[in-house]
Amino acid sequence: MPFYTYSVTPSGSAHRYNQRRSVKLAGGGLIFQAWRARGCPVGQWSASARELLEAAALPPERAIVIDSAPGRSTVSLFQVKHVLGFQYDGWSxxxxxxxxxxxxxxVDREVEGDKDQFKEDFIDDTCLRSPVRSFLYLREGIWGGSSRFSSALLWKDAWEFFRDWNAL
Known part of the structure; x- marks a missing residue:
């Protein structure tokens, strides 16, 4: 999945997103830099999108956007708001x-014309902005080198089920 920063400017009652640059979240990218900026904590930690950008010396007012389906004919984009992490102690x-x-x-939006051009510059006037969570399991040694990850997207109903389920 590609990750990008976008400048976001007001456009009437909506916002115009203009793609600025590609970024890495894992493999020494924004997640690692934010974790390191917090002093490499063991256990729970979190960072807002603004903190991720600040830790990488990028303009903090930008948005981080995930292109979750770059190979499809439709457009699926998600804006990162926060990262929650858990670093286990003593796991070599x-x-x-x-x-x-x-x-x-x-999500799976059909666009007229070139979808890549649409992704470079769009207005969010039709965006639902539903909260969604992705769970990743990163393996990077001590946060170095390349990362391998897999993820699952959870919308509110699935998230609430997993959050609230307690069989033990």
Whole structure:
């Protein structure tokens, strides 16, 4: 999944998103830099999108957007709001569960014309902004090198089920 920063400017009652640059979240990217900026905590930690950008010396007013389906004919974009992490103490191989909290901008949206051009410059006037969470399991040793991850997208109903379920 590609990750990008966007400048966001008012456009009437909506916002115009203009793609600025590609960024890495894992493999020494924004997540690692924010974790390191917090002093490499063991256990629970979190960072807002603004804190992720600040830790990487990027303009903090920008948005971080995930292109979750770059190979499809439709557009699926999500704006990262927060990252929650848990760093286990003493795990030499460095497995860390991560939760990305984001908002739905577009999911499987059909666009007229070139979809890549649409993703470079769009207005959010039709975005639902439903909260969505992705869970990643990163393995980066001590946060270095390349990352391998897989994720699942959870909308509110699925998240509430998993959050509230208690069989034990």
């Amino acid at each position: 191989d460095g497995w860390s569960p991560i939760c990305l909290c984001h908002e739905e901008l577009f």
